[in-house]
Amino acid sequence: MCFSKLLPILHRTIGAGHNHGALVMDAGLGGLNVDKMLVGQLQGDNYYYMLSEVARRAADQGVTVTCPEIIHYIGTSSKNETYAVALGNINLVWDQQQGYCQKTWGQTPRIIAGQTGGDCNTAPDAYDVTMAQYDAIRDRGGEIATSQRIWPINDNNIHTDVDVSVMIGEVIDWCRETVDAGGKWTPWASITKRGETVTVAFDLRPGETLVNRAGFYDDHGGAGTAPNFGFEADGGIVSAVPDLDGN
Numbered sequence: 001m002c003f004s005k006l007l008p009i010l011h012r013t014i015g016a017g018h019n020h021g022a023l024v025m026d027a028g029l030g031g032l033n034v035d036k037m038l039v040g041q042l043q044g045d046n047y048y049y050m051l052s053e054v055a056r057r058a059a060d061q062g063v064t065v066t067c068p069e070i071i072h073y074i075g076t077s078s079k080n081e082t083y084a085v086a087l088g089n090i091n092l093v094w095d096q097q098q099g100y101c102q103k104t105w106g107q108t109p110r111i112i113a114g115q116t117g118g119d120c121n122t123a124p125d126a127y128d129v130t131m132a133q134y135d136a137i138r139d140r141g142g143e144i145a146t147s148q149r150i151w152p153i154n155d156n157n158i159h160t161d162v163d164v165s166v167m168i169g170e171v172i173d174w175c176r177e178t179v180d181a182g183g184k185w186t187p188w189a190s191i192t193k194r195g196e197t198v199t200v201a202f203d204l205r206p207g208e209t210l211v212n213r214a215g216f217y218d219d220h221g222g223a224g225t226a227p228n229f230g231f232e233a234d235g236g237i238v239s240a241v242p243d244l245d246g247n
Contacts, residue, residue: 034078034089034129039096048100055104067101067109068180070094071145071172078129086132094140110179111142114172137186144186145175198233210244 037044058065072094078086094111102108113133137144146168160168175185187202204210228240 032077033081034086034093037093037097038089044093044096047097051100051104065105067105067107069112069176070097070101070109071112071114073114081129081132083128083132086129087136090129090132090136094136098140111137111140112172112175113137113142113144114146114168138188143175143179145172196238200231204247210242210247212242212244 032043035041037047039045039048054065057063078089081089098108098111134144178185184203184205187204189200189202192199192201228237229242231237231240
């Protein structure tokens, strides 16, 4: 969990006249494989120490703590794990995290992903962790709040500037508000194959429209960072054509 990306949540929920707040903590996940967040690993033990301190201090002060969501980022070091390894590690970590919250606060928090792992440069990385996290979040009824590659990056890799980091935090907060109010957020896809044509369909949210903003990311690596509109397929893609009119 990155402090800078969650500042808008902190700003909105902790202010004059509010009787609730938001806990934001950084467990140092970046640059590590997913399994480093397991109990028995340094980062995982740090994470649970911080959670236990929250529970202890809240009990001492008579404060009621709730944990409706875990906002999660997966470190880019997982980008070269196989799908099976990444999925197994993701589920182990979330089983522990959700289980701890259920045992401690009596609720299983929703998983909300801030970014889905993997660098944004042109290095020959596997990125299977992205698909693994997509499947794991869908199966757990969670949400993917932000895209990995839609944000302009300032070093041809993964790091955003301060303004974009704040924007990511605002979008995460928008996601939380939407799903808490019963709305939909993540455009989960359905995939069909007929001959050599693969169709990926997904529902947009009310008021959304597909557009192709040509050249928008030229200053940040352009189509080289995500050709074929970001879609990938085993064996390659001859061409990717968006159905903009059909939306």
